[in-house]
Amino acid sequence: MAQVRDVLVEIITDVCRPDPSRDLSNHARPLFECGLDSMDFASLLMEIEDRFKVSISEDDLERVGSIDSITALVEERLGASR
Numbered sequence: 001m002a003q004v005r006d007v008l009v010e011i012i013t014d015v016c017r018p019d020p021s022r023d024l025s026n027h028a029r030p031l032f033e034c035g036l037d038s039m040d041f042a043s044l045l046m047e048i049e050d051r052f053k054v055s056i057s058e059d060d061l062e063r064v065g066s067i068d069s070i071t072a073l074v075e076e077r078l079g080a081s082r
Contacts, residue, residue: 004078005071007051012067015047016040027067038062054078 009024016036024034036044045061048054048070054077064070 004052004074005067008048008067008070008074011047011051012036012044015043024067027071029067030065031067032065048074052078 005027009027012024012031012034023029031041041061042058045056045058048061049056052074054074056073056077060073061070064073
């Protein structure tokens with residue numbers, strides 16, 4: 001789980017460029033509270049699908065909303081594809 005989470009934090013930092021004053025270390029915190037908007041979520045969705053080779057809908061991503069919940073979703077999809 002930690003490896004997927006680490007990659008997600010890297011993706012969020014690189015692709016979405018959240019406000020540096022917002023702390024991403026609380027992985028349970030909703031990403032909207034970290035300054036991400038709907039455009040960031042669209043970019044994040046594309047990068048997650050590309051990096052992990054999984055299919056995630058925009059609705060899934062907005063519903064889960066935190067690094068921990070996105071990690072769980074990606075791991076679930078990775079498990080289903082194996």
